[in-house]
Amino acid sequence: MILPYDDTYFMKRALQEAEMAFEKGEVPIGAVVVIQDRIIARAHNLTEQLNDVTAHAEMQAITAAANFLGGKYLKGCTLYVTLEPCQMCAGALFWSQVSKVVFAAPDPQRGCSAMGTKLHPKTKIIGGILENEAAELLKRFFIQKRNLN
Amino acid sequence: MILPYDDTYFMKRALQEAEMAFEKGEVPIGAVVVIQDRIIARAHNLTEQLNDVTAHAEMQAITAAANFLGGKYLKGCTLYVTLEPCQMCAGALFWSQVSKVVFAAPDPQRGCSAMGTKLHPKTKIIGGILENEAAELLKRFFIQKRNLN
Numbered sequence: 001m002i003l004p005y006d007d008t009y010f011m012k013r014a015l016q017e018a019e020m021a022f023e024k025g026e027v028p029i030g031a032v033v034v035i036q037d038r039i040i041a042r043a044h045n046l047t048e049q050l051n052d053v054t055a056h057a058e059m060q061a062i063t064a065a066a067n068f069l070g071g072k073y074l075k076g077c078t079l080y081v082t083l084e085p086c087q088m089c090a091g092a093l094f095w096s097q098v099s100k101v102v103f104a105a106p107d108p109q110r111g112c113s114a115m116g117t118k119l120h121p122k123t124k125i126i127g128g129i130l131e132n133e134a135a136e137l138l139k140r141f142f143i144q145k146r147n148l149n
Numbered sequence: 150m151i152l153p154y155d156d157t158y159f160m161k162r163a164l165q166e167a168e169m170a171f172e173k174g175e176v177p178i179g180a181v182v183v184i185q186d187r188i189i190a191r192a193h194n195l196t197e198q199l200n201d202v203t204a205h206a207e208m209q210a211i212t213a214a215a216n217f218l219g220g221k222y223l224k225g226c227t228l229y230v231t232l233e234p235c236q237m238c239a240g241a242l243f244w245s246q247v248s249k250v251v252f253a254a255p256d257p258q259r260g261c262s263a264m265g266t267k268l269h270p271k272t273k274i275i276g277g278i279l280e281n282e283a284a285e286l287l288k289r290f291f292i293q294k295r296n297l298n
Contacts, residue, residue: 051221052212053244054203063201072200087266088244091237095202116265117236 005037007080007102011130014080014104017044017057018137024049028137031057031081033065033074033098040077041065057081058089062096074098075122082134084111084127094120101125104134154186156229156251160279163229163253166193166206167286173198177286180206180230182214182223182247189226190214206230207238211245223247224271231283233260233276243269250274253283 010032017030021044033041043060047053058081065079066072078100085093085103090112093101097120106127108114119125159181166179170193182190192209196202207230214228215221227249234242234252239261242250246269255276257263268274 047221051219052215053221054208054212054241059203063203066201070200072196072202086240086244088237088240091235091240091266092203094236115267117240118264 003037007126007129010034010039010078010080011082011102011104011134013039013042014057014082015130015133015137017042018082018134021045021057022137022141028141029057029081029083031061031079033061033077033079035065035069035077040068054088056086056089058085059092062092062098066096072096078102080129082130083107083138084113085117086110087112087115087117090115090117090119093123094118096120098123102129103127104130105138106131152186156275156278159183159188159227159229160231160251160253160283162188162191163206163231164279164282164286166191167231167283170194170206171286171290177290178206178230178232180210180228182210182226182228184214184218184226189217203237205235205238207234208241211241211247215245221245227251229278231279232256232287233262234266235259236261236264236266239264239266239268242272243267245269247272251278252276253279254287255280 014030018028022028026045030044041061041064043057045057046055074096080102082104084107163179167177171177175194179193190210190213192206194206195204223245231253233256
């Protein structure tokens with residue numbers, strides 16, 4: 001049986017969210033939460049629009065997924081995000097006990113790996129799925145922003 | 150001139166918030182954000198009630214303070230919280246560029262110090278203000294919880 005759903009499929013959905021952020025003038029980062037091949041939450045960065053440093057895509061996706069599930073733990077879920085989570089988001093993912101985190105582009109400056117943020121021992125993390133597409137979108141955003149200023 | 154406002158005064162206000170959490174069956178942690186001796190945000194832990202691991206007192210206080218100020222940065226602000234911030238909350242405080250963080254009880258297990266979470270270089274952090282009162286409230290909560298189960 002051919003399964004259409006794989007990490008690349010869901011990362012494309014996260015990239016669609018990132019594009020929505022781009023169109024709003026937000027740093028283009030998107031996230032989706034998946035359980036049993038079903039997307040239960042989608043979100044994109046809204047820090048500018050909401051004037052809120054906590055409004056990262058992952059934070060909103062965690063809240064929305066818990067709301068959908070009716071419980072605060074995301075066991076059995078995978079979070080897809082287009083940029084490696086920061087300290088705050090990795091810290092939230094730690095508390096959520098999410099089963100898997102898949103990110104696209106690494107963030108050597110502010111990413112949880114460079115910052116040494118701990119995920120839950122039961123959480124697997126992988127990176128590099130559609131890395132170029134995610135990095136390209138971010139690069140395009142910052143070039144456009146620089147040209148506008 | 151005698152100034153009634155000091156770290157102890159504002160930590161008492163954070164402890165009042167922690168007591169409100171206690172009464173709701175939440176782990177009793179409270180926070181306030183202060184700018185120029187004025188409280189602009191107050192919040193307490195609501196993770197159970199909201200079914201949301203991101204609903205820590207500090208996270209809500211950061212969002213509320215930014216909302217009050219009309220900007221996402223908390224420069225010039227002090228956040229008072231009754232327990233040392235975790236990775237997530239310290240990560241959010243990093244992004245907020247808050248000027249000062251004052252906590253009551255340390256958290257040797259999950260606190261940002263033990264976890265190695267970085268605050269913004271411009272942020273000062275001190276602990277131990279009304280430490281015993283905050284620790285006592287937490288202890289009382291967990292004893293009560295254990296007896297109910």
